[in-house]
Amino acid sequence: MIEWTGAIVQGILLGGLYALFAAGLSLIFGVMRLVNIAHGDLIILAAYMGLTTTVLLDVHPFLALLIVVPVMAGLGYVLQRGILNRTLGDDILPPLLVTFGLSVIIQNVLLETYTADPRKLAGGAIETASVDLGGITLGVLPLLTFGIAVAVIAVLQFIFYRTSLGRGFRAVSDNQDIAQLMGLNKAHVFGVAMALALAVVAIAGILLGMRTSFDPAIGGGRLIFGFEAVIIGGLGNLWGTLVGGVILGVAQTIGAKIDPGFQILAGHIAFLIVLAIRPNGLFPRVEH
Amino acid sequence: MSELLALVGLNAHYGDFQALYGLDMSVSEGEVVAIIGANGAGKTTLMRSISGLLQNASEAVNYRGQPIGALRADQVAGFGIALVPEGRQLFPSLSVEENLMIGGKLGRSGPWSLKKVYDLFPILLERRNQASTSLSGGQQQMVAIGRALMANPELILFDEVSLGLAPVIIRQIYDALPGIVGDGMTAMIVEQDIKKALSVSSRVYCLQEGRVSLEGATNDITHDQITAAYFGLAS
Ligand SMILES: Nc1ncnc2c1ncn2[C@@H]1O[C@H](COP(=O)(O)OP(=O)(O)OP(=O)(O)O)[C@@H](O)[C@H]1O
Ligand SMILES: [Mg+2]
Numbered sequence: 001m002i003e004w005t006g007a008i009v010q011g012i013l014l015g016g017l018y019a020l021f022a023a024g025l026s027l028i029f030g031v032m033r034l035v036n037i038a039h040g041d042l043i044i045l046a047a048y049m050g051l052t053t054t055v056l057l058d059v060h061p062f063l064a065l066l067i068v069v070p071v072m073a074g075l076g077y078v079l080q081r082g083i084l085n086r087t088l089g090d091d092i093l094p095p096l097l098v099t100f101g102l103s104v105i106i107q108n109v110l111l112e113t114y115t116a117d118p119r120k121l122a123g124g125a126i127e128t129a130s131v132d133l134g135g136i137t138l139g140v141l142p143l144l145t146f147g148i149a150v151a152v153i154a155v156l157q158f159i160f161y162r163t164s165l166g167r168g169f170r171a172v173s174d175n176q177d178i179a180q181l182m183g184l185n186k187a188h189v190f191g192v193a194m195a196l197a198l199a200v201v202a203i204a205g206i207l208l209g210m211r212t213s214f215d216p217a218i219g220g221g222r223l224i225f226g227f228e229a230v231i232i233g234g235l236g237n238l239w240g241t242l243v244g245g246v247i248l249g250v251a252q253t254i255g256a257k258i259d260p261g262f263q264i265l266a267g268h269i270a271f272l273i274v275l276a277i278r279p280n281g282l283f284p285r286v287e288h
Numbered sequence: 289m290s291e292l293l294a295l296v297g298l299n300a301h302y303g304d305f306q307a308l309y310g311l312d313m314s315v316s317e318g319e320v321v322a323i324i325g326a327n328g329a330g331k332t333t334l335m336r337s338i339s340g341l342l343q344n345a346s347e348a349v350n351y352r353g354q355p356i357g358a359l360r361a362d363q364v365a366g367f368g369i370a371l372v373p374e375g376r377q378l379f380p381s382l383s384v385e386e387n388l389m390i391g392g393k394l395g396r397s398g399p400w401s402l403k404k405v406y407d408l409f410p411i412l413l414e415r416r417n418q419a420s421t422s423l424s425g426g427q428q429q430m431v432a433i434g435r436a437l438m439a440n441p442e443l444i445l446f447d448e449v450s451l452g453l454a455p456v457i458i459r460q461i462y463d464a465l466p467g468i469v470g471d472g473m474t475a476m477i478v479e480q481d482i483k484k485a486l487s488v489s490s491r492v493y494c495l496q497e498g499r500v501s502l503e504g505a506t507n508d509i510t511h512d513q514i515t516a517a518y519f520g521l522a523s
Binding site: 164183 | 339340341360361362363365366370371373377379380381382386389390391393394435439
């Protein structure tokens with residue numbers, strides 16, 4: 001029994017990481033109806049950036065965040081204003097095609113630069129540290145990851161619903177023309193949204209790189225997990241996304257407990273079950 | 289009085305379709321100008337062209353002598369031009385107060401603030417935390433007007449603020465107008481209801497099929513002239 005409880009708790013913590021994969025996707029889709037196929041590869045790019053930073057500067061991955069987060073955010077702004085804004089319009093196909101192309105480019109650049117060998121970020125003692133909670137042993141890193149996920153989502157939620165920036169996001173999302181009348185330059189607003197999304201991607205990438213090994217090809221899988229978390233939780237609801245991540249994580253760890261080869265499939269099955277019962281996800285945003 | 293807005297041969301297009309043909313107009317500081325015309329005459333297109341939602345030739349729209357015809361709406365807003373759009377067009381994801389606050393996004397200084405908007409339309413204070421979509425049509429129009437006022441504009445454009453509202457609400461809104469333009473704000477008012485339009489304006493332009501068919505001081509224009517200009521009858 002305690003083993004199952006342990007698996008569930010591990011799954012919940014894993015869900016925090018998936019929610020981080022998903023938060024940026026959700027934000028971007030919410031503000032500009034853009035489905036970013038390259039999202040997973042950007043997470044892996046951030047992990048490699050973390051790798052280079054930790055190696056070059058000989059610092060802990062957490063310290064590398066101080067560099068990777070602003071660099072990814074800057075990259076997001078430039079990417080949005082330089083390329084992605086040009087693809088946005090009534091047709092939803094161009095942004096899909098362009099971000100798909102971007103995904104391929106990122107993978108190839110990473111492959112050329114870092115080879116296909118799996119790499120990992122050296123987190124040091126924190127990787128093996130654990131706490132014992134009534135018979136369940138929990139890793140400090142997964143706990144910390146979950147805490148960071150909750151904090152990130154709380155901050156995004158605050159920005160979205162309590163700040164002038166967030167009002168701008170919501171206004172542009174509602175009606176781009178009328179938002180322009182308010183003095184909001186949508187090209188800039190979209191740039192800022194992408195910067196914010198990639199700042200979250202940077203955090204996700206570093207935490208992923210400390211937790212497991214990564215190689216240039218695994219971005220697609222992270223994209224799928226992110227998507228599933230967003231859809232399970234319900235589009236446009238950030239806390240729902242966290243719940244979606246947790247459901248996915250728990251399904252995977254329980255699946256792995258039944259049979260290690262069953263882990264990923266169990267997640268997909270949970271996703272399909274939720275989708276069959278609640279096509280709009282568990283907590284879709286209610287338009288008021 | 290000095291000229292605030294000058295339209296010089298303004299042409300406006302939707303793709304291949306031309307909606308405005310060589311419009312010339314002039315609005316002086318502090319004036320209230322009415323724009324009248326039948327359905328499809330081009331009134332909304334004119335509002336969109338001035339506010340930058342439609343981009344045209346740069347020299348076709350001049351504000352304080354500066355060409356702004358090719359600027360984006362957010363750049364035009366920076367000059368102090370605000371639009372109360374046709375059909376209200378509030379932001380559904382924003383509460384009433386947030387709709388007003390985003391109107392003040394540019395932070396231009398001036399007499400208008402949340403408090404003054406609430407003084408003008410007290411019902412909005414009561415409803416300030418509600419979703420804007422939960423309001424009645426008239427209240428939504430008040431939010432749309434308040435949102436434009438929050439920008440502290442020099443020139444405010446009203447596009448059919450009475451459309452679809454009950455007569456008592458329309459009166460309420462028009463009663464509020466003197467308090468708005470009394471501060472020296474310049475206004476252009478698009479209105480289907482000709483009597484309403486003439487009652488608040490000092491000058492009027494009539495549009496017909498994308499062209500100015502009549503212009504003059506409200507007091508000098510006769511009913512017959514308007515009828516002719518409106519429906520395109522030979523006078
Ligand atoms: N988005 C658009 N695409 C194509 N044609 C348009 C568009 N908007 C307006 N038109 C056309 O442009 C002309 C002028 O329309 P506009 O909306 O400016 O008229 P209006 O005077 O505001 O009419 P109403 O009194 O009905 O609001 C009309 O013939 C209309 O069909
Ligand atoms: Mg119109």
